Amino acid sequence: MRDLTACPECDLLLNSTHVTATKGGATCPRCAAELFRRHPDSLERSLALTCAALVLLFLANSFPIVGLNIQGHQVETTLFGTARQLWRDDMPIVAVLLLATTVVIPLVEMLAMAWILFPLRFQRRPPGFALLIRALQLAHPWAMVEVFILGVLVSLVKLSHLADVLPGPAIWCFGALMLVLAALSTVLDHRTLWQSWERAA
Numbered sequence: 001m002r003d004l005t006a007c008p009e010c011d012l013l014l015n016s017t018h019v020t021a022t023k024g025g026a027t028c029p030r031c032a033a034e035l036f037r038r039h040p041d042s043l044e045r046s047l048a049l050t051c052a053a054l055v056l057l058f059l060a061n062s063f064p065i066v067g068l069n070i071q072g073h074q075v076e077t078t079l080f081g082t083a084r085q086l087w088r089d090d091m092p093i094v095a096v097l098l099l100a101t102t103v104v105i106p107l108v109e110m111l112a113m114a115w116i117l118f119p120l121r122f123q124r125r126p127p128g129f130a131l132l133i134r135a136l137q138l139a140h141p142w143a144m145v146e147v148f149i150l151g152v153l154v155s156l157v158k159l160s161h162l163a164d165v166l167p168g169p170a171i172w173c174f175g176a177l178m179l180v181l182a183a184l185s186t187v188l189d190h191r192t193l194w195q196s197w198e199r200a201a
Contacts, residue, residue: 010030065168
């Protein structure tokens, strides 16, 4: 009774003996919905994308996001500088939410993924595996890099008629980070993680 799979569409509960798995994954026998998808070298790809995301997140917070050129006077700001200014403008909740959703939670998420994937890659069981998996599922909806990028783009369009807008290196890093996180969500398979944990020593 350990290896059970629930269909995400019709809630049919299937035992591993009733799931017909192919090289690409498996589908529900009742509604034909996709139960899971297999990716070759899933752990290695997930680990590589996690490391790339950590590097991009570090770079995105080290360089200016955007610069404004107003009558020859150029102003640049980083993400931390933006949060600091929001705090000074009596908007502490917005400042905390900005840092939490674009820096803290994505960083914790990536570090937790690295903590899980590094030992599994070498067939070792990471400490606190089950707790970290549950924590990642809870934290993931709060990592809002995509929402931040959309907000920055809207702001740039609105400011373009007031000043010369100069996109900084950080905005490109955040854009690349968004793509890397999207790729990670498609490659990472929780079923593969649990199976790797069961095979590990």
